[in-house]
Amino acid sequence: MNEVIELLQSHRSIRKFTDQKIPRDLFLELIRAGQSAATSNHVQAYSIIHVRNQANREKIAELAGGQKYIADCSDFLVFCGDMKRPTDSAERAGADVIRGMTEQFLVASVDTALMAQNVVIAAESAGLGICYIGGIRNNPAEISELLKLPEHVFPVFGLCLGYPDQDPNVKPRLPVESILKEDYYREDEAMVDGFDETMRDYYGQRTGGTKDTNWSKQLSPLFNAKLRPHMREFLVKRGFELK
Amino acid sequence: MNEVIELLQSHRSIRKFTDQKIPRDLFLELIRAGQSAATSNHVQAYSIIHVRNQANREKIAELAGGQKYIADCSDFLVFCGDMKRPTDSAERAGADVIRGMTEQFLVASVDTALMAQNVVIAAESAGLGICYIGGIRNNPAEISELLKLPEHVFPVFGLCLGYPDQDPNVKPRLPVESILKEDYYREDEAMVDGFDETMRDYYGQRTGGTKDTNWSKQLSPLFNAKLRPHMREFLVKRGFELK
Numbered sequence: 393m394n395e396v397i398e399l400l401q402s403h404r405s406i407r408k409f410t411d412q413k414i415p416r417d418l419f420l421e422l423i424r425a426g427q428s429a430a431t432s433n434h435v436q437a438y439s440i441i442h443v444r445n446q447a448n449r450e451k452i453a454e455l456a457g458g459q460k461y462i463a464d465c466s467d468f469l470v471f472c473g474d475m476k477r478p479t480d481s482a483e484r485a486g487a488d489v490i491r492g493m494t495e496q497f498l499v500a501s502v503d504t505a506l507m508a509q510n511v512v513i514a515a516e517s518a519g520l521g522i523c524y525i526g527g528i529r530n531n532p533a534e535i536s537e538l539l540k541l542p543e544h545v546f547p548v549f550g551l552c553l554g555y556p557d558q559d560p561n562v563k564p565r566l567p568v569e570s571i572l573k574e575d576y577y578r579e580d581e582a583m584v585d586g587f588d589e590t591m592r593d594y595y596g597q598r599t600g601g602t603k604d605t606n607w608s609k610q611l612s613p614l615f616n617a618k619l620r621p622h623m624r625e626f627l628v629k630r631g632f633e634l635k
Numbered sequence: 636m637n638e639v640i641e642l643l644q645s646h647r648s649i650r651k652f653t654d655q656k657i658p659r660d661l662f663l664e665l666i667r668a669g670q671s672a673a674t675s676n677h678v679q680a681y682s683i684i685h686v687r688n689q690a691n692r693e694k695i696a697e698l699a700g701g702q703k704y705i706a707d708c709s710d711f712l713v714f715c716g717d718m719k720r721p722t723d724s725a726e727r728a729g730a731d732v733i734r735g736m737t738e739q740f741l742v743a744s745v746d747t748a749l750m751a752q753n754v755v756i757a758a759e760s761a762g763l764g765i766c767y768i769g770g771i772r773n774n775p776a777e778i779s780e781l782l783k784l785p786e787h788v789f790p791v792f793g794l795c796l797g798y799p800d801q802d803p804n805v806k807p808r809l810p811v812e813s814i815l816k817e818d819y820y821r822e823d824e825a826m827v828d829g830f831d832e833t834m835r836d837y838y839g840q841r842t843g844g845t846k847d848t849n850w851s852k853q854l855s856p857l858f859n860a861k862l863r864p865h866m867r868e869f870l871v872k873r874g875f876e877l878k
Contacts, residue, residue, distance in 0.1 A: 616730040
């Protein structure tokens with residue numbers, strides 16, 4: 393196993409950072425590394441808002457459900473799917489542009505995620521820690537307003553970057569045999585049962601035996617309610633009708 | 636700039652592969668590296684179909700618009716968003732599960748993309764070349780049938796992996812100043828104009844001056860028509876009503 397693969401396999405989220413700031417040169421190299429990721433038809437359907445205004449960082453920390461490290465980390469980024477730039481550019485080049493397709497929403501989301509993951513790997517290779525913030529989708533309209541996002545641009549997730557001030561364990565993942573399927577999709581209930589045991593041990597050890605739960609139980613509240621039910625209406629208002 | 640960042644910044648798609656096969660041990664390390672990526676609330680909402688059946692690879696190559704390297708590369712993978720496993724597991728744990736939310740579709744798409752990009756970085760670190768195949772969304776229903784995907788599982792993209800038999804240049808990207816915005820979204824039309832010139836030079840050089848185009852013009856046919864207009868109906872049929 394080479395060092396890059398070792399680096400990738402040692403990922404864990406960091407939620408506590410030292411006061412050290414990321415040098416500007418390094419920061420820009422991370423973003424360039426992000427841009428080097430593959431992009432669907434070269435559309436590069438993303439923009440990053442680098443939130444430097446401290447009051448806005450504190451507001452976002454609150455809107456994301458009280459995630460203090462958004463305000464405390466060295467640099468906080470909001471990764472946005474951006475279909476405005478490519479469609480506006482095509483329009484200026486003479487195209488009779490159609491917007492709001494489901495496929496465009498998917499392309500922008502995937503392009504953004506590939507780019508962000510490159511930023512993350514670059515950051516971790518330089519000794520930084522990261523934490524993705526899906527919680528910005530708790531209040532996407534407020535955050536879009538705060539960041540003055542125009543139509544056809546939407547926040548996908550946030551990202552905290554900084555020097556780690558904690559050293560958490562790597563969290564277990566599903567057995568490779570369950571997610572990797574040969575030729576056809578196959579059910580993997582028995583492997584999930586095994587993974588539930590793995591996670592029961594993990595939570596038990598982490599809490600000194602006080603937390604009796606497993607993977608399936610942990611997921612229950614997430615699917616027992618409408619997950620972020622405002623998302624569809626929010627996206628439609630941003631110009632993604634999901635046609 | 637460290638070696639990992641250099642590796643990330645040197646990415647280009649590979650569409651011609653040697654006959655050399657990827658050793659099984661390395662292949663599994665790539666998938667494990669993929670699984671190590673961050674995942675929203677630990678849902679791991681993805682499955683990979685490793686298409687080894689040669690007849691199916693040839694069918695997919697055709698369904699994706701005649702992309703021969705799907706049949707020729709060492710290993711071809713279809714990355715699927717998988718909300719079946721986490722929601723079924725939560726249901727078995729007693730949850731009264733709600734499916735089909737727009738947010739669930741977004742979580743699965745992002746989880747899948749982060750995981751895939753880790754596989755890609757791991758592969759490139761081992762001297763392999765890759766090519767993402769968005770073209771599998773040209774005919775997602777046929778491909779889902781071929782791979783026996785159940786409800787709540789959908790193909791996001793394919794990935795060709797193998798040893799490169801070509802050495803293409805790195806394709807230019809938008810200026811970092813256009814995609815990285817300080818505190819608020821700002822228009823970047825002038826920077827796009829500059830990038831159009833960069834891409835005009837790039838296409839001119841690549842074709843010995845015979846191709847007079849630029850970024851905006853290249854995007855025009857993509858947005859001048861309904862991009863993959865079947866996607867919404869396809870997703871609804873797979874159980875993603877995008878509520």
